[in-house]
Amino acid sequence: VALGSFHIELTFFAALGKIIAESGGPFVLSESGILAKGSINSLISGKNYKRCKRIHEILSLAMQSLHFEKFLSQEEINIEELCYISDEADRIKFSFSANFEFSKEVEELFSKYRQYYNESERGSHGKTAKFWIQCVNLWQLYHDLVRSISSGNFELYVACFQKIT
Secondary structure, three states: OOOOHHHHHHHHHHHHHHHHOOOOHHHHHHHOOOOOHHHHHHHHHOOOHHHHHHHHHHHHHHHHHHHHHHHHHHOOOOHHHHOOOOHHHHHOOOOOOOOOOOOHHHHHHHHHHHHHHHHHHHOOOOHHHHHHHHHHHHHHHHHHHHHHHHHOOHHHHHHHHHHHO
């Protein structure tokens, strides 16, 4: 039995709020209309569970998208070149079985992006990129925590709890 998971999540949201409080993230959220100016304090303090869960996810996805776009522009990769728009594409059935393989070009793109991501984690692309990648990693840790709670996976719960603390 994992007692107190809801309160652990709220405390985690409060910690995330403190981390992003002076980063400019809440300002961007309020200026873009995603978050009302009066709601910034509840996001930072972690008081409103649903709002925190939704807004942190939006912010994380936005940062991941910006990071990936920066990667594509630095590598001078045109994503449309990787998409095959033809009659054959209509006949391809995607299957998530063990035999599923991406094309060589897509695998190469994933490999380059993993390397770029790791470089950002180490700070090679600046302090701002490193900061936001750390925030994204924390959000992914939250997803693992929620998955461990909902699936009853105690080993994953303990591993997440250790990383969170």
